[in-house]
Amino acid sequence: MILYTTVPQELIFPTEASAYGKQEIITYNGIPMMVEKVEEGKRIIRILSTNPADYMEQSIMPGQIISG
Amino acid sequence: MTNDFRMEQPEPEKEQGDKDVKSNIVEKIQQLGQTNVPQLPQDSNIHCLTIVGQIEGHMQLPPQNKTTKYEHIIPQLVAIEQNTKIEGLIIILNTVGGDVEAGLAISEMIASLSKPTVSIVLGGGHSIGVPIAVSTDYSFIAETATMTIHPVRLTGLVIGVPQTFEYLDKMQERVIKFVMRHSNVKEEVFKDLMFAKGNLTRDIGTNVVGEEAVKYGLINEVGGIGHALKKLNQLIESRRANKQHEGFIQ
Numbered sequence: 001m002i003l004y005t006t007v008p009q010e011l012i013f014p015t016e017a018s019a020y021g022k023q024e025i026i027t028y029n030g031i032p033m034m035v036e037k038v039e040e041g042k043r044i045i046r047i048l049s050t051n052p053a054d055y056m057e058q059s060i061m062p063g064q065i066i067s068g
Numbered sequence: 069m070t071n072d073f074r075m076e077q078p079e080p081e082k083e084q085g086d087k088d089v090k091s092n093i094v095e096k097i098q099q100l101g102q103t104n105v106p107q108l109p110q111d112s113n114i115h116c117l118t119i120v121g122q123i124e125g126h127m128q129l130p131p132q133n134k135t136t137k138y139e140h141i142i143p144q145l146v147a148i149e150q151n152t153k154i155e156g157l158i159i160i161l162n163t164v165g166g167d168v169e170a171g172l173a174i175s176e177m178i179a180s181l182s183k184p185t186v187s188i189v190l191g192g193g194h195s196i197g198v199p200i201a202v203s204t205d206y207s208f209i210a211e212t213a214t215m216t217i218h219p220v221r222l223t224g225l226v227i228g229v230p231q232t233f234e235y236l237d238k239m240q241e242r243v244i245k246f247v248m249r250h251s252n253v254k255e256e257v258f259k260d261l262m263f264a265k266g267n268l269t270r271d272i273g274t275n276v277v278g279e280e281a282v283k284y285g286l287i288n289e290v291g292g293i294g295h296a297l298k299k300l301n302q303l304i305e306s307r308r309a310n311k312q313h314e315g316f317i318q
Contacts, residue, residue: 019130020128020130023131025140048144050117051112
């Protein structure tokens with residue numbers, strides 16, 4: 001199926017409400033980050049800090065699972 | 069007598085230590101595909117703001133979209149302005165654009181920072197990324213990076229057509245005015261680029277690449293991270309010198 005339309009994709013295929021709940025922005029050790037809930041805890045998706053040193057922090061590399 | 073406050077620490081069992089190191093490395097490879105990252109001193113005097121993906125405004129985009137949310141960029145900018153240890157800000161753009169009002173909000177915030185700011189467009193700084201790129205004191209564009217300049221559009225349902233047109237026109241005027249104020253591009257040139265036909269397959273507008281953006285006066289210079297940091301350090305130095313000068317007068 002090909003849709004030729006200017007209507008945005010989100011309007012035609014709305015995302016399930018549950019998908020929005022999975023990701024959240026938290027502050028961990030003073031560093032803002034986007035995390036995804038997984039069984040073991042929270043998986044880091046993205047670091048949102050402006051401090052370049054936070055991206056070098058070994059304990060919070062994206063992909064890592066943090067608790068709490 | 070010498071003061072010795074060291075705690076007596078038991079020697080760790082060597083075997084256990086080796087095992088730990090090994091599993092640690094394996095873990096790191098699984099996470100990032102690399103084992104070692106360079107360390108920076110904790111307090112960097114330059115902070116870096118990355119504007120990636122879509123600029124998200126009033127509508128929350130589905131989680132598979134990579135977005136930059138203005139509600140968390142703005143508090144960060146406030147923190148950067150307040151923190152005396154931070155002396156400069158570098159803005160890295162690779163964005164497809166997004167919400168006009170959110171983009172303008174971020175641009176205005178960056179433009180009004182009292183600290184030196186430098187931006188680099190890497191990859192793309194399209195649409196509402198243009199005002200963000202020009203909002204800094206000095207802007208760079210990578211040689212291969214592009215910027216699409218096009219009129220403001222509205223997707224979704226449109227009810228009152230004449231009113232909508234007028235509203236869009238006003239919104240566009242705000243974008244144009246901002247870009248005029250913060251870059252060297254002439255209004256006629258910018259509007260010509262914005263309404264050019266035949267350059268983009270499904271839209272009116274122009275896609276300017278690296279050198280061209282500099283030629284039109286939109287961006288200050290072609291360059292990368294090295295150039296940008298050098299420029300930022302220069303701006304920081306001259307700000308420090310100015311401050312000292314003012315100090316002497318008082």
